Amino acid sequence: MFKLVAEQENARTGILKTAHGKIETPFFMPVATKGAVKLVSNSELEEAGTKCIICNAYLLSISPGTKIVKKAGGIHKFIGWNKGIFTDSGGFQTLSEKFLIKADEKGVTFKNPFDKSTSFLSPEKAVEIQNLLESDVAMCLDDVPLHGSTLTRIKESAERTTRWAERCKNAHKNKKQLLFGICQGGLNEKLRQKSSKEIAKIEFDGNAIGGLCIGETNSERNKMVKVSNSQFQKDKPRYLMGVGSPKDILECISHGVDIFDSCFPARIARHRTAMTSKGNINILNARFAKDFKPLDKKCECFTCQNHSRAFIRHLAKTKEENSLRLLSIHNISFVQKIAKEAKLAIKENRFDKMVKDFKRNKQKVF
RNA sequence: GCCCUGGUAGUCUAUCGGUUAGGAUACGGCCCUGUCGAGGCUGUGAGGCGGGUUCAACUCCCGCCCAGGGCG
Numbered sequence: 001m002f003k004l005v006a007e008q009e010n011a012r013t014g015i016l017k018t019a020h021g022k023i024e025t026p027f028f029m030p031v032a033t034k035g036a037v038k039l040v041s042n043s044e045l046e047e048a049g050t051k052c053i054i055c056n057a058y059l060l061s062i063s064p065g066t067k068i069v070k071k072a073g074g075i076h077k078f079i080g081w082n083k084g085i086f087t088d089s090g091g092f093q094t095l096s097e098k099f100l101i102k103a104d105e106k107g108v109t110f111k112n113p114f115d116k117s118t119s120f121l122s123p124e125k126a127v128e129i130q131n132l133l134e135s136d137v138a139m140c141l142d143d144v145p146l147h148g149s150t151l152t153r154i155k156e157s158a159e160r161t162t163r164w165a166e167r168c169k170n171a172h173k174n175k176k177q178l179l180f181g182i183c184q185g186g187l188n189e190k191l192r193q194k195s196s197k198e199i200a201k202i203e204f205d206g207n208a209i210g211g212l213c214i215g216e217t218n219s220e221r222n223k224m225v226k227v228s229n230s231q232f233q234k235d236k237p238r239y240l241m242g243v244g245s246p247k248d249i250l251e252c253i254s255h256g257v258d259i260f261d262s263c264f265p266a267r268i269a270r271h272r273t274a275m276t277s278k279g280n281i282n283i284l285n286a287r288f289a290k291d292f293k294p295l296d297k298k299c300e301c302f303t304c305q306n307h308s309r310a311f312i313r314h315l316a317k318t319k320e321e322n323s324l325r326l327l328s329i330h331n332i333s334f335v336q337k338i339a340k341e342a343k344l345a346i347k348e349n350r351f352d353k354m355v356k357d358f359k360r361n362k363q364k365v366f
Numbered sequence: 367g368c369c370c371u372g373g374u375a376g377u378c379u380a381u382c383g384g385u386u387a388g389g390a391u392a393c394g395g396c397c398c399u400g401u402c403g404a405g406g407c408u409g410u411g412a413g414g415c416g417g418g419u420u421c422a423a424c425u426c427c428c429g430c431c432c433a434g435g436g437c438g
Contacts, residue, residue, distance in 0.1 A: 032401095039404075056401080059402075088400050098403095139400075182400085208400080212399090214399085267398060268397095271397090285394080286393065321404070
């Protein structure tokens with residue numbers, strides 16, 4: 001299922017075996033909430049170096065519904081993606097006022113975002129949906145406390161997440177599908193440690209770190225990542241949910257994380273920001289009007305091989321949506337390249353140097 | 367030559383005899399991290415020129431300049 005290949009201090013590279021092939025870690029999953037990464041086609045995703053994406057099981061269960069996906073022959077056939085697919089349970093949507101109506105021990109009641117109906121999601125239901133979708137990796141339903149929650153609330157959510165994790169494990173029937181547990185614990189070291197230990201004990205196929213990237217500082221996040229990874233089995237994949245940026249990914253790889261997912265690269269692309277080795281740039285800036293260089297000098301993505309900053313800026317200025325697509329392709333490629341280079345660097349025992357070079361190269365922080 | 371209308375940031379425009387002259391766009395900056403979000407926040411920047419009335423004028427009056435329209 002998961003095999004460690006090489007390590008350098010806490011950083012590791014390995015191979016995750018799924019029903020749709022082996023995926024080398026560390027890897028980054030672009031977010032395809034409703035079955036597609038916004039503005040980017042599947043072939044463009046592949047060309048960008050994507051081996052795995054993550055969809056949202058809860059949202060897919062509302063539209064088009066599990067029946068249609070099943071009839072299509074499973075989620076891979078439905079969305080036309082033959083590589084890895086994780087599905088998120090919907091737990092993260094509890095953070096959004098637009099979704100949450102109430103959450104208690106039984107599960108979560110959500111507003112349906114597409115109409116005015118409501119739906120109920122229990123741990124069992126979340127697993128059942130993901131079983132029916134036939135994703136490669138299913139995620140447990142967790143109870144995520146908002147950033148800044150009281151200790152009482154963080155404790156409640158962590159304990160409930162463990163109970164829900166056990167229920168998810170018992171409900172999981174799809175033998176071809178892996179199931180990952182998720183820890184909580186907010187920013188409290190003891191609760192985070194306890195939660196991670198409890199999740200590890202249930203013996204999932206992989207362990208995820210949840211409840212981060214919701215407003216905490218980088219050092220707070222890194223601390224929690226270290227705490228969780230210290231409790232997780234070394235021979236199981238570790239997935240940090242919600243990260244992110246090149247810098248964050250590199251930092252967390254150095255703390256032993258194997259898998260990442262985030263809407264960040266694609267979202268900031270839609271907001272006209274391009275990631276470069278020297279920091280993020282806002283392509284709308286006047287200084288790019290006559291800049292005929294690619295977004296990033298060393299990038300080999302479709303965008304950088306074919307188009308200049310000046311052209312992309314021109315498209316963005318004139319509100320041509322293709323500009324956002326080109327930026328999305330670039331940012332996803334950029335992050336994929338970081339993950340790929342990290343993998344090689346760990347194998348060659350020079351990952352620490354890679355991180356140092358990366359940070360030195362930048363004029364500002366990502 | 368005469369008449370009319372109008373001159374407010376780089377551009378377009380709102381309002382007003384008295385508080386920080388509002389907005390759009392442009393320019394600059396910041397943010398976004400298990401997505402219903404191609405979004406959000408923010409900074410710089412303005413009353414053609416000269417005179418008059420008034421306690422007080424971007425605002426009312428006069429002249430000039432400029433622009434647009436009309437008549438000859």
